[in-house]
Amino acid sequence: MSYFGDIVRGIGSLLNGMKVTSKYLFFAPKEIITQYYPENRDTLKMFDRFRGEVIMPHDAENMHRCTGCQSCEIVCPNGSIEIIWDRVVNEETGKKVKIIDKHIYHLSMCTMCGLCIQACPTEAIIWGQNFENAVTDRTQLTKVLNKPGSKVHPDVKE
Amino acid sequence: MQQEYIVKDPFKTEEYMINMGPQHPATHGVLRLVLTIDGEIIKKVEPDLGYIHRSIEKMCEYDTYQQIVHLTDRMDYLSSHINNEAVCLTVEKALELEVPERVKVIRTIIGELTRLASHQLWWGVFGMDIGGLTTYFYAFRDRELINDIFEETCGARLTMNYNIPGGLMFDIHPNFVNRTKAFIKHFKTKLPEYDQLLTGNIIFEKRTKGVGVISKEDAISFGLTGPTARGSGLVSDIRISHPYSAYDRVKFNEVLFTEGDTWARYKVRIQEMWESISIIEQLIDNIPEGDFKVPTKAVIKLPKGEFYQRVETARGELGVYINSDGNKNPYRVKFRSPGFSNLSILDHAARGSKLGDLVAIMASFDLVIPDIDR
Amino acid sequence: MMLPTEWIHNFLYASMPEGLAHAVELVLIAVGFLMFFAAAGLYLVLLERWIAAWIQLRRGPNRVGPWGIFQTIADALKLVTKELTGTDKADKFLYNLAPYFPIVAALITISVFAYSQSLHAFDINIGIFFITAVSSIGVIGILLAGWSSNNKYALIGAMRSGVMVVSYELSVGLSLLTMVLMTGSLQLSEIIEVQRTGGWLIVQGHIPAIIAFMIYMIAGTAETNRTPFDLVEAESELGAGYHTEYSGMKFAYFFLAEFINMFIIASIAVTVFFGGWLSPFGITDEIFWLQPVWFLAKVLVIIVLMMLFRWTFPRLRIDQILTLEWKYLLPLNLINLVLMAIIVLLGWTINF
Numbered sequence: 020m021s022y023f024g025d026i027v028r029g030i031g032s033l034l035n036g037m038k039v040t041s042k043y044l045f046f047a048p049k050e051i052i053t054q055y056y057p058e059n060r061d062t063l064k065m066f067d068r069f070r071g072e073v074i075m076p077h078d079a080e081n082m083h084r085c086t087g088c089q090s091c092e093i094v095c096p097n098g099s100i101e102i103i104w105d106r107v108v109n110e111e112t113g114k115k116v117k118i119i120d121k122h123i124y125h126l127s128m129c130t131m132c133g134l135c136i137q138a139c140p141t142e143a144i145i146w147g148q149n150f151e152n153a154v155t156d157r158t159q160l161t162k163v164l165n166k167p168g169s170k171v172h173p174d175v176k177e
Numbered sequence: 178m179q180q181e182y183i184v185k186d187p188f189k190t191e192e193y194m195i196n197m198g199p200q201h202p203a204t205h206g207v208l209r210l211v212l213t214i215d216g217e218i219i220k221k222v223e224p225d226l227g228y229i230h231r232s233i234e235k236m237c238e239y240d241t242y243q244q245i246v247h248l249t250d251r252m253d254y255l256s257s258h259i260n261n262e263a264v265c266l267t268v269e270k271a272l273e274l275e276v277p278e279r280v281k282v283i284r285t286i287i288g289e290l291t292r293l294a295s296h297q298l299w300w301g302v303f304g305m306d307i308g309g310l311t312t313y314f315y316a317f318r319d320r321e322l323i324n325d326i327f328e329e330t331c332g333a334r335l336t337m338n339y340n341i342p343g344g345l346m347f348d349i350h351p352n353f354v355n356r357t358k359a360f361i362k363h364f365k366t367k368l369p370e371y372d373q374l375l376t377g378n379i380i381f382e383k384r385t386k387g388v389g390v391i392s393k394e395d396a397i398s399f400g401l402t403g404p405t406a407r408g409s410g411l412v413s414d415i416r417i418s419h420p421y422s423a424y425d426r427v428k429f430n431e432v433l434f435t436e437g438d439t440w441a442r443y444k445v446r447i448q449e450m451w452e453s454i455s456i457i458e459q460l461i462d463n464i465p466e467g468d469f470k471v472p473t474k475a476v477i478k479l480p481k482g483e484f485y486q487r488v489e490t491a492r493g494e495l496g497v498y499i500n501s502d503g504n505k506n507p508y509r510v511k512f513r514s515p516g517f518s519n520l521s522i523l524d525h526a527a528r529g530s531k532l533g534d535l536v537a538i539m540a541s542f543d544l545v546i547p548d549i550d551r
Numbered sequence: 552m553m554l555p556t557e558w559i560h561n562f563l564y565a566s567m568p569e570g571l572a573h574a575v576e577l578v579l580i581a582v583g584f585l586m587f588f589a590a591a592g593l594y595l596v597l598l599e600r601w602i603a604a605w606i607q608l609r610r611g612p613n614r615v616g617p618w619g620i621f622q623t624i625a626d627a628l629k630l631v632t633k634e635l636t637g638t639d640k641a642d643k644f645l646y647n648l649a650p651y652f653p654i655v656a657a658l659i660t661i662s663v664f665a666y667s668q669s670l671h672a673f674d675i676n677i678g679i680f681f682i683t684a685v686s687s688i689g690v691i692g693i694l695l696a697g698w699s700s701n702n703k704y705a706l707i708g709a710m711r712s713g714v715m716v717v718s719y720e721l722s723v724g725l726s727l728l729t730m731v732l733m734t735g736s737l738q739l740s741e742i743i744e745v746q747r748t749g750g751w752l753i754v755q756g757h758i759p760a761i762i763a764f765m766i767y768m769i770a771g772t773a774e775t776n777r778t779p780f781d782l783v784e785a786e787s788e789l790g791a792g793y794h795t796e797y798s799g800m801k802f803a804y805f806f807l808a809e810f811i812n813m814f815i816i817a818s819i820a821v822t823v824f825f826g827g828w829l830s831p832f833g834i835t836d837e838i839f840w841l842q843p844v845w846f847l848a849k850v851l852v853i854i855v856l857m858m859l860f861r862w863t864f865p866r867l868r869i870d871q872i873l874t875l876e877w878k879y880l881l882p883l884n885l886i887n888l889v890l891m892a893i894i895v896l897l898g899w900t901i902n903f
Contacts, residue, residue, distance in 0.1 A: 026879065029379035030765075033864065039374045040311060040606045040863040052318050052608045066325075068332040068350065096244035132247035132338045137346060138475075146332065195703045203787040217707070217869055306787045308778055308866025314607035380779055380865050532707070533868040536788050 065148045070131040073100075073124050074147035075164035082172040083165055085143035087119040091135035099129040119165055126152060127160040141175045192220055199228045203306050203536045206546030210523075210535075217531045222524040230550045237510035242268050242342055242477045245510065250336035252514065253548035255295040256490040258327075259288050261340040266421055267486040267497045268342040271479040278423075279467040280344045285423040286357065286460050287327070287339065289453045293364070294323040295491035296446050296453075299543045303443065304375050306540040307384050307533075312375055319367050322360045329356065342477055344470025357461055361454055368450060376447065385440040389526040389538035392437055399525070400518040403493025404449060405542050408442035410435035415489040427459045439534075442541040476505050492516055492543055516548040556669075580672055588661055588811055593623040595810040595854065602858045630806075633799035638701050641796065645699035650801040652692025653808035657815060660686050664818050665740050667828045667842030678739035679731060682819060683724050686774070689808060690716040693776075693783065693793050696805070700796035708792030711869055712783040715773055718876040719780075722770035725884040729763040729891045730756065730823045733900065743827040749902045751826040757901055759891040764824050766880055766887070768853075771816035772860055773872070775809060779864040780872060817853035818846075825849050 043050055054063075065071065077083050087104040101123040106115045122144075136144055144164065154160060198209040207228035213221035233252060237245045242264075249260035262284050269276060297320040304312025324334040330350040331339040339346055375381050391401070396409040406413045414431040416424040432448040434441035479501035487496040493515025500509040519542045527535045559579070563572040597612060597620070604611030612619030637646060660682050662673045675681055690712060697709020730752055731737060734745045746752055753760045773780040784792030794805045821827060826849075828842035835841045867875065894900060 026883075032377045032379040032382075036374050036378045036863050037859060039370055041859060043608060044602065044606050044859065050608050051605075051610055052321065053610050055610070055613075066329040066332070066350075068330070068347075069328060070332040094241075094243070096240055096247060130247055130250075131333055131336070132244075132250075133332065133346060134243060134247070137341075193703065201790065304865065308781065308785070308787065309862075309864055310603075311607050311862045314609065318608055374863070375865070378865065380867055380871075383871050384865060384868060531868055531870065533782075533785070533788055533866070 065150065067148075068146070069148055069150070070133060070146050071149045072126055072147045072152060072162075073129065073135065073144050073164065074149075075122060075144050077166055077169055078172070081166060081169045083143055083169050084141045084172050084175045085119050085122055085165065086141055086171060086175055087117045088140060090138040090140060091144060094134045094138040096132060096134065097128045097130055099125045100135060101125075118171060122164040124162045124164050125160065126162060127157055143175075190215065197535075203539065204546070205302065205544060208520075208544065208546045208549070212532075212535070214532065217533075219527050219530055219532065219535055222527050222535065224520055224523060226550050228550070229547050231547075233551045234510050234512060238506060238508070241505050242479065242507070245507070246340060246342070247336070247338045249512070250338055251547060252512065252551055253490055253492060253495070253516065253545050254335055255298060255545055256291050256492065256495075257336050258284075258291040258339060259488055259490045260495060261338060262288060262422065263486055263488040263490075263495050263497045265340040265342050266488065267484050267499050268477065268479065270486055271482070271484040271499065271501065272342070272473070272477070274343055274471060274473070276344050276471060277467040277469070278465040280469060281423040282460050282464050283345060283349055283469070284340065285427070286457055286464075287330075287337075288422070289456045290323050290326060290357070290360075292491045293450055293453045293457075294320050295543075296450050297323075299446060299491075299540075300371060300375075303537075303540045306536050307381065309375065309381075312371075315367070315370070315374070319364055322356075322363060326353065326356050326360060329353065341470065341473075343473040344468070346470075348469040349464075354461055354464070357457065361457060361461075365454065368447075368454075371447065376443070382440070384533070384537055385443055385541070386436075386438060388439045388530060388534045389541065390436070390438045391522060391526050393435075395522065395525060396437070399522040401493070401522060402515050402518065403489065403491070404432075404445040405442055405493060405519045407432055408434050408445045408541075409437035413494065415487050415494055419487065421486070421488060423460060424456075427456050429456050439537050439541040446543070478503060478505050479507070487513070490515060492545065492548065493519060512551060514548045514551060516542075516544050516546075520544055520549055584662060584672065585658065588658065588814070589807070591814060592807040592810045593627055595814065596626070596806075597623045598854070599810070599858055599861075602855060603862050606859070606862045627803065630803040631800055635799045635801060636796075638796050640701045642699040642701070645695045646796075647801075649692045649696035649699060650797065650804035652695065653689040653812070654692075654804045656685055656688035656692070657808045657811040659688075660815050661811065661818070663739060664822060665743055665827055666846050667839060669839065670843055671740060674738065674740050676736075676738045676741075678742075679727050679737045679819075679823070682815070683720065683727065686812070686815060687716060687720050689812065692805075692808075696797065697793040700793075702795050704789045704791075705793050705795045708783045708785070708789050708795075711785075712776065712793060714869070715776075715780065715782065715872055718873060719770045719773040722766055722876060722880045722884055723774060725881070725888060726763040726767040726770065727819070727823060729759060729884070729888050732888070732891050732895050733760075739822055739827070742822060743829060746826040747829055749900075751824065751829070753824040755900045755902065756891060756894070759887050759894060760824065762883065762887045763891070764820070766884055767820060767824075768856070769875075770880065771820065772857055773876075775812045775816055775857075777809075777813070777857065778861040779867050781861075781866060782869055782872065785866060813854055813857060814850065817850045817857065820853050821846060821849040 075083050075085060087102055089102050092100045092102050102119055103121040103123065104117055104119050106117055109116045136146060192213050192215045195212045195214055196209065197212055198204040199207040204210065209225040209228060211223040211225055212219060231251070233248050236248055240248065246261050246264050249264050250257040252260055297316045301313040301316025327337055328334050330353050331337040391409045393410050396406045396411045401411065402413050410433055412431060412433065417431050429452045432445045432452060434444055479499065481501060481503045484499045484501070485496060487494050494513065495515055496513030498511040499507050502508040523539065523542065527538050560576065563575055601611045612622035615621040615625045663675055663678050663681055665671045665674070693712045694709045697705040733752055733756055734742045736742060749755050753764055776783045784794070794802055797805065828846040830841065830845050
């Protein structure tokens, strides 16, 4: 009697499926995987390699490590990085040295490929952990990474 | 004056055209299908592509070989690591570069994790396409753990860009091994649940068995690859026939089903998840020590000539063809994407079935539209 | 102790002429029912969302008010204030008429249920017949909506719905008929009265009653167009199905009607199979305010069961739905009817 056999087997398979969902329904609070997002902002920590955006760390004396070598600009596939640089005479040595005026980073064009950070010889740019990049005006996504009045760290040699 | 209408054939039926997509829940992106239907029965399916064409192949001609890698993330975004690996393998092949064993093993493990993540997403979406929304969330629960592994080691969850020609961008995270083991342990308990919820379900069985049958001959002549072809009994696993990376040192079976219907394609992918788990288990405990990359020049110039490498992505065979004229940019790049050939059989497979079947058939091909359009 | 309803009744008849008082009373009852079922419909939406969320390991609505309890009220406000869009080439009259059918049919149906011994708006002696007749009016709205919106997806959805409801109406009717054999009356209050003395019908009728209940649940789920029978809207195939071209309040009518229909299907099941407002073993039958609570509690259990169906099963295909009805449910139902008749004839029912 495969007709009735089919019916019994069918109902059995349906109940088997319902076993899974009802298990989760009744033990719901324990298994929930979603988070209360804006509320848990303080405790939410990204992994240290997380690629949020490119940042240029500055130390306490407002010094960065970028020499303006333009490696990152050349290696970037999308043209997200633009460096405006100048040559000034170093007072101690009397030589002309390249310094950056502006390190411009277009977050809107960045694909987070990480090539610039690999290419940087002085570790001047690193990945930032910020992931909340939503803005209402796209010009805000163009960022100048070096802070105004910042200098190159004296340890960094070109 | 009153015009008289004489209805000659009051019960005449007509076929009609309907646009499925580019904005449609079941086309997973911007695929447009022009359907000719008679009532509910499909007479003709014409895929219309080009809605997400970004000319990646052309863009590659203006990029250096390191830069090409990150573009391939955006083709088949669900197997982005395997795409990256394919480009890197081609470049390494052209340079005759031997990468360290450690790199090979890590690439294989992450590649298999990518395959698992892709198949999990496919499973969730398959369930959703045939009406059971809950599968989607169960699949994402488990996929989240893989994404965490990726995020910790590579920094990104989807478009990882972890490979570079000559090795890996950086070494694996110290937590990588433990996290992967924890995931495998977790997933081994959850995979039977997938079967319990969907595979064993009578409705699911009725919806998939005997639907969209593709014979082995058709699979060959349409150039199907990957799980879609293996559902028709076509031996097509590149990992076995042309092993790359560390696939030559692991033992696993090629999953083959001969029915050729949606059910068979479904079973192939479910079985492949078990195989992927077994591959990862074989490799995870003995990742060899060593460097994570071999140094390459800052500007890679490939020798003059043509280079081709194929890999098995989650969807099938991905071929990378690079034609170099000796410059730092390739002269021509061509990707043989699995999704494109798999889509080509849709008309053949779906003809004569119902509208609901079309969705199931399409889901069983596991199409990723950016992979088809590039 | 005087019930508040009695007090209103006396007040109305004392303060105005009899005919007017009667009319005012009818309006009051209608408004009361409308208010209650609008709220019930809204909160069933919220319940559905919670249950879906818990099954799917999510938290569910939690932003508007504590635990998100005002979420659906906010949604309703949004729908009310939304622009009513429509297609240019729609058949305007039918397009505007269609949303009223499901909601009106649903609201008519709820008037006949016995929510407690005295809370019974319209105790008609052909109750079950009335319910099955009126509730099938709703499908006209769906057919009209699909036809008039001049959209092929909507049309496919509507035609599927027509085919489905015509078939499954049969199973609902026959499975209820099976139970009516035991009660000997179509009147809902009478059906509950039978269960008061002899125990719930699902216990009285044992095997055939359980089969009838299962068939009724399957057919009832199909009647409400819910997964696994949601071909009418089948979002992965048809986008939104018959209500593709509707927005704002017109869409809300369809949406609300679906949830009230679910309530109706569960109410019929509770009345016919699980003793309506009766408590198990008659423990609190005499406390009048507990009667509707029991009724609603039982309805809620059935509704949760239907929601569990929805979030577990994949969708059937149109031909499989018809196969299920005509090759499985209908023959089984007929056999079951004969079985029940024999059992009732021979007095093999379980009576306490």
